[in-house]
Amino acid sequence: MATTREEKRADLKRRLIEAAEAQILEKGLAGLKAREVTAQAGCALGALYNAFEDLDMLVLHVNSRTLARLGAALQAARRDGADAATELQALARAYVDFACDNQRLWSALFEHRLPDGVTMPNWHRDDHAVLIAEIIAPLGALRPDLDPEALRLRAQTTFAAVHGVVQLSLQGRFVGVPQECLVDEVAALVATMTRGSRPGSDPAGA
Amino acid sequence: MATTREEKRADLKRRLIEAAEAQILEKGLAGLKAREVTAQAGCALGALYNAFEDLDMLVLHVNSRTLARLGAALQAARRDGADAATELQALARAYVDFACDNQRLWSALFEHRLPDGVTMPNWHRDDHAVLIAEIIAPLGALRPDLDPEALRLRAQTTFAAVHGVVQLSLQGRFVGVPQECLVDEVAALVATMTRGSRPGSDPAGA
DNA sequence: TATTATTTTGAACGTTGTTCAAAATAATTT
């Protein structure tokens, strides 16, 4: 065995990521503690800082895994060939379902903050692309007037709108819609945005 | 002076809230420290826990002040008599402006989390009503078909949609729209939602 | 097998929020 060094290193990283994911799943991001993670991973406290720069970077690895799973769920929800409204509804519904079914992991994606002055590594930043990737095509079908740059911006805005409704609701905020209404309200929002995006829906043309 | 006790107590609370607000303004919610707040307020460390249950409750008082100011800004943006689209645009613009001009205080409103199992006191929960209060009237004008309960839900959804765009943008997230585009994208979103809400915009009727 | 390079370890450090007995202060009673 010539690569024992790297193998062990990789295995430790994997165990730490899995332990961290389990901790977040059980107690939420705020319940993630270096001592519990290392205990569950079967290593010493300091070993965490050998494998990762710090606890924040470990969280980013967990979040990247969550983003990959979320991306897969969104891809699986695609309805190629269906009209844009149907496709957007399916994507939004898949997002709501994923957030509800994986609340703590999904929350960690947006609750986590890097310390001031620390910029997010590119390998993790790029993993966020899945959040808007599937929106672009159906939105482009609704809005053939938009150039690629404006279309991408509008996709980001569309995602953020749906995301905002989900987030305030799942946080249980006073201004958030009750969880029982979440699916319906998101569907209503997407329907409204879809209708408002259709060419010919401009008031000047009515 | 018969009420020295209460006066001093109230004065200390005020100084602590102002010091906490100054700290959040300067360094953000994560930069709020019990020792710095009490030092700036001119009292001992333990005095904080005499005046408030804990640091979280002090944050809630700061957040209530922020909500009051935000509520005033939204009320001032009202365009009574104007059509619903204009009114909704004005409200959304006022929300964006407030969030941009008071980023750290505004962020604290939504970043702050109570520990698991601790429920928000009613006096603070109710202060959140200002976030949707002004939306209901213009949205009701657009959607006369909705009963009061559904209208309130739709107002919450509408707020959350705009809020989501603002939050992801100001957090500087990869999927958030760049800050330079925020005003325009929110305006586009509100315009889309307004058009999609107009009676007669239902595809079945086109 | 001996030597060198790397990793693993956990005690120790600094910083946090929070507590609490003692000291200081205000209110009340004599």
Place this chain on the structure above:
DNA sequence: AAATTATTTTGAACAACGTTCAAAATAATA
């Protein structure tokens, strides 16, 4: 006014946290 009681203020002490680092253990090489 003085003495007594009630309340508040204080800051040292505590537990829990993320992080570091010299020493011990282990792997790679000579």
